[in-house]
Amino acid sequence: MSTTITTVNVNGIRAAVKQRSEVNPGMLAWLTQTDSDIVLMQEVRASEKQAREALQPALDAGWHLAMSESVVKGHAGVGVLSRTEPQDVRVGFGSDEFDATGRYLEADFDAEFGPLTVASLYLPKGAAAPTDASTDKEAEKFEEKKRFLDGFGAHMTALARRRRHLVIGGDWNIAHAEADIKNWKGNLRSPGFLPHEREWVGARLDGGWTDVVRALHPGLDGPYSWWSWRGKAFDNDSGWRIDYQLANRSLAGRATKAFVDRADTYDRRWSDHAPVTVVYE
Known part of the structure; x- marks a missing residue:
């Protein structure tokens, strides 16, 4: 038996579920078609009550929702949709600064291959490295992301020691390597591709975690999962x-298939991100 897990930044759950046109029925239609057992959502940007209202048809159809909303209204928010109810849910990673900001949620399940913990992560976007021309807000966003990376990195180190199957899926807001961004030469100073960010991801991969999509697609540019709404990106x-999806050693070897569910055309998109799915046998 297998467990199929998807991660997707929904770019606002209330917008994602709306039928935008005849050819774009939205996320609810996608949920009726997916084979996924668990869907990790980021940037829900709604209270749990609002998210449940938006997802009510899916919940009526048997999906279960666990959420961590942000104290800042309409900002961030992560959730776990699952076909079976979680055995346990934990919000945050022990951070006084970030646990109430809707950026991290863990849920435990009993998978066919053993105890499984899934986590949904929405890592801060950050900002470019500060210069004399930077605003105070830009400098703070840069430092905020560094603080998150420090705290969450320690949490991942502790998680890696656990024996149960673990996967952290989400919007990491970091392209680790040149193969992970189309125009890497033009983004060397952009947040999400800064040297210290890429080194941080590398340290996680050296510390017991596997980027299972990359492991199943070695030597391939992409597969990309985010494109700007603007222009012809x-x-x-x-x-x-x-x-x-970063999996620990006990789970990574069970990943047999991974793909990005990219919309056929621009007008069929219900988020600026596409769902990233991995099948674990």
Whole structure:
């Protein structure tokens, strides 16, 4: 038996579920078609009550929702949709600064192959490295992301020691390597591709975690999972691969298939991110 897990930044759950046109029925239609057992959501940007209202048809159909909303209204928010109810849910990673900001949620399940913990992560976007021309807000966003990376990195180190199957899926807001961003030369100073960010991801991969999508697609540019709404980025596949599933050693070897559920055309998109799915046998 297998467990199929998807991660997707929904870019606002209330917008994602709306039928935008005849050819774009939205996320609810996608949920009726997916084979996924668990869907990790980021940037829900709604209270739990609002998210449940938006997802009510899916919940009526048997999906279960666990959520961590942000104390800042309409900002961040992560959730776990699952076909079976979680055995336990934990909000945050022990951070006084970030646990109430809707950026991290863990849920435990009993998978066919043993105890499984899944986590949904929405890592801060950050900002470019501060210069004399930077605003105070830009400098603070840069430092905020560094603080998150420090705290969450320690949490991942502790998680890696656990024996149960573990996967952290989400919008990591970091393209780790040149193969993970189409225009890498033009983004060397952009947040999400800064040296210290890429080194941080590398340290996680050296510390017991596997980027299972990359492991199943070695030597391939992409597959990208985010494209700007602007211009021809989507049509030209000029994207970023920033939506990862990082699995610990006990689970990584069970990943047999991974794919990005990229919309056929621009007008069929219900988020600026595409769902990233991995099958674990």
